[in-house]
Amino acid sequence: MRQPSILIIEDDEHINNIIYNVLRKEGFLCTQAYSGSEGKMHVAQHVYELIILDLMLPGLSGEAFMHELRTELTHDTPVIVLSAKDKLDHKLNLFDLGADDYVTKPFEVEELLARIHAQLKRNAKTESGAPYRHKNLLMDTAAMSVRVHNAELNLTKQEYKIIELLLKNPTRVFTKQDLYELAWDEMYIGEDKTITVHISNIRNKIKHHDSETYIDTVWGIGFRLST
Template identity: 55%
Template sequence: MEQHTLPHLLIVEDDEHINTMIFEGLTAAHYRCSQAFSGSEGKLYLEREAVDLVILDLMLPGLTGEQLIREIKGASGTSVPVIVLSAKDQLDHKLDLFQLGADDYVTKPFALAELIARIGVHLKRSAAAPPLVGISRYRGLTIDPAAYMASVDGHPLQLTRREFTILELLVKHPTRVFSKRDLYELAWDEIYMGEDKTVNVHISNIRAKLRTFSEEDYIDTVWGIGFRLHP
């Protein structure tokens, strides 16, 4: 396969040994890899080059990993997956990162085979055509999956990938009550393990972003079941 046709990954990790280990392992797995050793270097690289996925350490010189996530996910229309590498494994810490827009989280020390498997899942998900097509509207909400855009009362919403998927599901099926299991497995494409807070945090974020531009309540909590659009 020609080098330019391979998926292009950016590794942002200040530990030279770990960065090189990931680079060599992913190159052997037929990925085209670029390296950055600080958050600032990673940002500069992303401003110059298009990449398909970012592997990101958090404790970085220059910009921190958290700051770089904000830079990546704050870019208009971005859909580049970000896999975070961190020695911290507390649930609250992971939820904070998902709230910032991280797509996945791998705890150090990690097996390279696991990282490669997760990369494959996210690249496949990014390349797949959206399962729900066509523009959908509900009251002041508009969802355009093809353009990956959502708006309320004409105001664009800056949503993370999973927030967009959750809102899209609700708008596409306005009379359906989605359980937390439904939303987790459809938005994350993973088996639900009963971590209710993960779904709750994303719903809370969507509500907050909607309230920035609208005083209407769009998402109802159906106690003991899940969530639905407000009728």
């Protein structure tokens, strides 16, 4: 089973490394970023189950990152904010921007871990029954079914996962490597036709019930949900 992937955005290298090492020992997959702009770049290229976000960042601030994450990038990834600012009005403003939790610096790693596990557990429960709809396609994640015009598609495990990734990230372009590593939970070892064949199979299964286009090819990059 794929371990949750967490993005750490913290410009203090010492604190960033402490969080990284603790989370790696817990078995999480971690990516480190040291500025808001670098964090935004990672979010645009990869799927994360959780983001740990410092506020005092060079370039793009934590508040600006939060705003762009929820608006421009339209991501609903849970965010735990780290900040030395502990005034109530500041915390409320961050929740208004879309933060899910708030940890005041200095912090104990045990508390941060507890909050991380709580967010991941809460998000897993939310997603477990969440329906996703695009045009005439409806995904019921609780029943693990995909229907087009109420006709259920007979999908393989990987085909289902590919559709799920596209529906949950409607603005993102997935490379072949992204789709392979996320849907197969294996390391991508180079160019092959596996992803292309699976995308073609999905398109053909949908075409039996609907002539609409659901998956666009972004030439030279990968695939995305159609607009």
